[in-house]
Amino acid sequence: MGVVLNLDQPKRDGANASIAALVDLTAPDMERVNKLILSKAGSDVELIPEIANHLISSGGKRLRPMVTLAAAKMFGYEGENHVKLATSVEFMHTATLLHDDVVDESDLRRGRKTARMIWGNQASVLVGDFLLGQAFRMMVDVGSLDALDILSTAASVIAEGEVMQLAAAKNLETTEDEHFAVIKAKTAALFSAAAEVGPVIANASRNDRAALRSYGMNLGLAFQLIDDALDYGGSSADLGKNTGDDFREGKVTLPVILAFRRGTGAEREFWRSAIEGAATDDAALERAMGLMKKHGAIADTIGRARHFGGIARDALAPLEETPHKAALLDVIDFCISRVV
Amino acid sequence: MGVVLNLDQPKRDGANASIAALVDLTAPDMERVNKLILSKAGSDVELIPEIANHLISSGGKRLRPMVTLAAAKMFGYEGENHVKLATSVEFMHTATLLHDDVVDESDLRRGRKTARMIWGNQASVLVGDFLLGQAFRMMVDVGSLDALDILSTAASVIAEGEVMQLAAAKNLETTEDEHFAVIKAKTAALFSAAAEVGPVIANASRNDRAALRSYGMNLGLAFQLIDDALDYGGSSADLGKNTGDDFREGKVTLPVILAFRRGTGAEREFWRSAIEGAATDDAALERAMGLMKKHGAIADTIGRARHFGGIARDALAPLEETPHKAALLDVIDFCISRVV
Numbered sequence: 001m002g003v004v005l006n007l008d009q010p011k012r013d014g015a016n017a018s019i020a021a022l023v024d025l026t027a028p029d030m031e032r033v034n035k036l037i038l039s040k041a042g043s044d045v046e047l048i049p050e051i052a053n054h055l056i057s058s059g060g061k062r063l064r065p066m067v068t069l070a071a072a073k074m075f076g077y078e079g080e081n082h083v084k085l086a087t088s089v090e091f092m093h094t095a096t097l098l099h100d101d102v103v104d105e106s107d108l109r110r111g112r113k114t115a116r117m118i119w120g121n122q123a124s125v126l127v128g129d130f131l132l133g134q135a136f137r138m139m140v141d142v143g144s145l146d147a148l149d150i151l152s153t154a155a156s157v158i159a160e161g162e163v164m165q166l167a168a169a170k171n172l173e174t175t176e177d178e179h180f181a182v183i184k185a186k187t188a189a190l191f192s193a194a195a196e197v198g199p200v201i202a203n204a205s206r207n208d209r210a211a212l213r214s215y216g217m218n219l220g221l222a223f224q225l226i227d228d229a230l231d232y233g234g235s236s237a238d239l240g241k242n243t244g245d246d247f248r249e250g251k252v253t254l255p256v257i258l259a260f261r262r263g264t265g266a267e268r269e270f271w272r273s274a275i276e277g278a279a280t281d282d283a284a285l286e287r288a289m290g291l292m293k294k295h296g297a298i299a300d301t302i303g304r305a306r307h308f309g310g311i312a313r314d315a316l317a318p319l320e321e322t323p324h325k326a327a328l329l330d331v332i333d334f335c336i337s338r339v340v
Numbered sequence: 341m342g343v344v345l346n347l348d349q350p351k352r353d354g355a356n357a358s359i360a361a362l363v364d365l366t367a368p369d370m371e372r373v374n375k376l377i378l379s380k381a382g383s384d385v386e387l388i389p390e391i392a393n394h395l396i397s398s399g400g401k402r403l404r405p406m407v408t409l410a411a412a413k414m415f416g417y418e419g420e421n422h423v424k425l426a427t428s429v430e431f432m433h434t435a436t437l438l439h440d441d442v443v444d445e446s447d448l449r450r451g452r453k454t455a456r457m458i459w460g461n462q463a464s465v466l467v468g469d470f471l472l473g474q475a476f477r478m479m480v481d482v483g484s485l486d487a488l489d490i491l492s493t494a495a496s497v498i499a500e501g502e503v504m505q506l507a508a509a510k511n512l513e514t515t516e517d518e519h520f521a522v523i524k525a526k527t528a529a530l531f532s533a534a535a536e537v538g539p540v541i542a543n544a545s546r547n548d549r550a551a552l553r554s555y556g557m558n559l560g561l562a563f564q565l566i567d568d569a570l571d572y573g574g575s576s577a578d579l580g581k582n583t584g585d586d587f588r589e590g591k592v593t594l595p596v597i598l599a600f601r602r603g604t605g606a607e608r609e610f611w612r613s614a615i616e617g618a619a620t621d622d623a624a625l626e627r628a629m630g631l632m633k634k635h636g637a638i639a640d641t642i643g644r645a646r647h648f649g650g651i652a653r654d655a656l657a658p659l660e661e662t663p664h665k666a667a668l669l670d671v672i673d674f675c676i677s678r679v680v
Contacts, residue, residue: 045504099469103462122443125465126502129439129472133496136476140488148480148488156473162466164385 017337019061022327026069029083033065036087040134051115051127055094058110064194065090067219067328071198071212074324081142081201088142088151089194091135096158096190098128103166104249108242147197154193161185170250170276172260172268179257180221188220195219195328211315215328218312223335225305228253229298230338232289244285250275254304258297259288267291302336309336357677359401362667366409369423373405376427380474391455391467395434398450404534405430407559407668411538411552414664421482421541428482428491429534431475436498436530438468443506444589448582487537494533501525510590510616512600512608519597520561528560535559535668551655555668558652563675565645568593569638570678572629584625590615594644598637599628607631642676649676 023030041052065086072082100106101114102121108114116124132155139148165182168174195216199208231246232255246253252275260271273279274288292298309332319325363370381392405426412422440446441454442461448454456464472495479488505522508514535556539548571586572595586593592615600611613619614628632638649672659665 043500043503045500045507047503047507048500099465102465121461122506123503125439125442126499126506130496130499130503132469132472133492133499136492137489137496140485140492143485145480145483145485149477152473152476152480156470156477159466159470159473160383160385160388163383163387163463163470166462166466167385167387 017330017333019063019066019327019331019334021323021330022066022070025073025323025327026066029069029073029086030062030066032083033062033069033086033090036083036138037090040087040091040138041131043130047119047123048127048130051098051119051123052094052131054112054115054118055097058112060110062090063223063331064093064190067191067216067331068194068198070324070328071195071216072202073198074319074322074328075199075202075204075208077198077202079201081144082198084138084142085147085151085197085201086194088135088138089190089197091131091138092151092155092158093190095128095131095135096162098124098131100162103162106249108245142201144197144201146200150193150196150200154189157185157189161187161189168252170252172252172256172271172275174252174257176254176257176261179252179254183221183224184217187224188217191220191223192216208319211319214315215312218308218315219332219335221308222305222312222332225254225301225308226335226338229255229301229305231255232292232298244280244282247274247285247288248280250278250280254301255292255297256288258300259292259295262295262297263291305336309333357670357673359403359406359667359671359674361663361670362406362410365413365663365667366406369409369413369426370402370406372423373402373409373426373430376423376478377430380427380431380478381471383470387459387463388467388470391438391459391463392434392471394452394455394458395437398452400450402430403563403671404433404530407531407556407671408534408538410664410668411535411556412542413538414659414662414668415539415542415544415548417538417542419541421484422538424478424482425487425491425537425541426534428475428478429530429537431471431478432491432495432498433530435468435471435475436502438464438471440502443502446589448585482541484537484541486540490533490536490540494529497525497529501527501529508592510592512592512596512611512615514592514597516594516597516601519592519594523561523564524557527564528557531560531563532556548659551659554655555652558648558655559672559675561648562645562652562672565594565641565648566675566678569595569641569645571595572632572638584620584622587614587625587628588620590618590620594641595632595637596628598640599632599635602635602637603631645676649673 037056038053041056042049068086068089069082097109098115101109101116102124106114107117115127136152139151161182161184165186168178168182192213193216196209196213199212228246231243231253233243256271256275260268263271270287270291274284312332313329316325316329377396378393381396382389408426408429409422437449438455441449441456442464446454447457455467476492479491501522501524505526508518508522532553533556536549536553539552568586571583571593573583596611596615600608603611610627610631614624652672653669656665656669
């Protein structure tokens with residue numbers, strides 16, 4: 001409201017487009033997270049570790065648990081519980097992926113067959129439930145009611161966001177605001193919770209909690225928007241994601257929303273036949289990308305991501321300059337630079 | 341081990357085969373549970389209350405939340421949190437039903453179309469996730485880490501039990517013990533948690549907690565076994581459950597396990613073609629029921645249920661005689677008398 005943001009931020013964007021600092025700073029703790037993941041995904045019921053390990057070893061960056069670890073250390077946290085909360089966050093994320101693949105009927109994730117393609121939808125649903133249960137047990141074990149509140153609320157909000165997305169599926173009339181509400185719930189809420197529980201267990205101030213919550217929320221929004229832009233061919237190769245996957249699944253992401261809204265009558269007809277009518281062959285994808293270029297839909301999706309990235313950066317601005325803060329700021333640049 | 345149980349218990353069984361006392365005692369609190377259910381299943385995302393209300397209004401007995409309410413009142417609990425925990429328990433149960441129907445590919449539940457048949461598997465998975473998230477939020481709101489521990493552990497155990505069942509699906513060689521491990525996890529664990537959180541929030545003693553935990557666990561085992569017997573035609577009509585549903589779905593329940601283990605070679609061939617080969621027409625069902633009768637498989641399934649019912653009753657034996665205790669004992673009789 002009335003705030004003028006510098007959307008270009010030429011000096012910061014891409015200045016340190018790497019998560020190397022975050023990876024280094026959290027390496028010893030991430031080793032413990034990885035051990036805890038393996039231990040808590042263990043079960044005498046063999047199918048459970050099999051499926052869990054499939055997902056866990058599938059090359060995700062583990063961005064969310066690293067954010068939790070750094071956000072706790074940033075406020076001088078000295079205990080053990082940040083490792084448990086980081087693992088809980090990763091389990092919540094993994095459970096969501098398992099259920100998402102069932103809901104989206106996805107065959108591939110990060111270039112590998114999805115769990116549901118190997119073990120079936122049934123096992124994916126149930127192992128997702130198991131991992132969510134294990135996530136809650138670890139949080140309870142930590143014993144912070146504030147952290148429990150933040151993460152259990154996130155679990156509800158994520159599911160609500162997924163239902164919202166399902167209900168709005170293939171609706172080309174979705175407004176940008178409605179779309180932001182969906183990605184805020186389904187993606188950004190977990191980043192926000194992952195960041196906020198750090199200061200919470202470090203007994204940091206209310207302002208510090210609010211800062212990290214806002215950082216996580218806006219980072220999550222930027223992350224998702226860049227992901228959606230990449231699907232229509234950002235210039236950097238994102239391992240395992242193929243150009244046009246979202247298009248072929250008829251997903252209404254921001255590049256589609258912008259191209260549809262800015263399009264001519266004939267172009268809107270094209271989008272309807274593609275998204276609602278599932279006419280999404282290679283020729284259609286080529287036309288879609290041409291229309292996005294014509295209307296600046298990808299550039300402006302990236303612009304929106306920069307906007308949220310800027311808010312995430314300012315959320316941390318008043319905080320003391322520490323290596324952990326610098327590493328968290330790099331994450332914003334990293335997310336956005338994926339398309340640069 | 342070495343304990344002789346009187347499996348007949350002719351004086352107690354069916355003596356008060358009704359949950360009327362439990363319903364009466366918990367009526368004012370259940371009214372608040374029902375209100376809380378409607379409020380916490382609410383969402384601006386219309387699909388969520390639609391699906392939740394479909395399940396919630398579908399004529400379940402709400403046995404589990406009534407057990408929680410009575411178990412709290414039994415120890416003099418005077419606060420408000422038993423209503424929240426009872427609602428959490430019902431939400432966990434409802435979430436499980438939504439996911440179960442997807443996993444089992446069920447078309448009907450209690451004589452009505454399942455949610456997945458009306459709204460699709462996708463919405464059933466996601467709304468189940470939402471209800472589970474809401475259940476956890478309510479528990480966190482109660483603020484008892486002990487209750488959170490019990491219920492979050494139950495959530496993991498239930499999911500683990502479901503995966504176990506999936507992995508053992510159509511395996512006629514399943515032993516009785518393996519089968520008990522499955523139903524203990526998938527059904528009895530929630531009854532056990534529902535009963536134990538009562539004394540927990542009432543700050544009752546460790547012994548009282550253990551008594552209610554054991555009561556719930558054994559009640560749950562008896563409940564599931566009777567349910568499995570009813571599927572092959574107990575004499576009382578159980579609303580919405582049709583004789584032979586489990587058989588047609590190829591489920592390996594205790595009546596099948598006993599008839600298979602006690603059968604001749606030719607009979608085992610029949611069971612293999614029926615359960616593994618899906619040859620489950622009406623003639624096959626008739627033969628299956630004949631073989632169960634021949635080998636006493638239904639009578640002995642009921643006998644096993646009585647065994648667990650007896651343990652549940654003895655779990656409460658040392659406790660003071662109160663109306664709430666009497667009502668909880670009636671529940672055991674009620675569960676078993678469904679087939680008498």
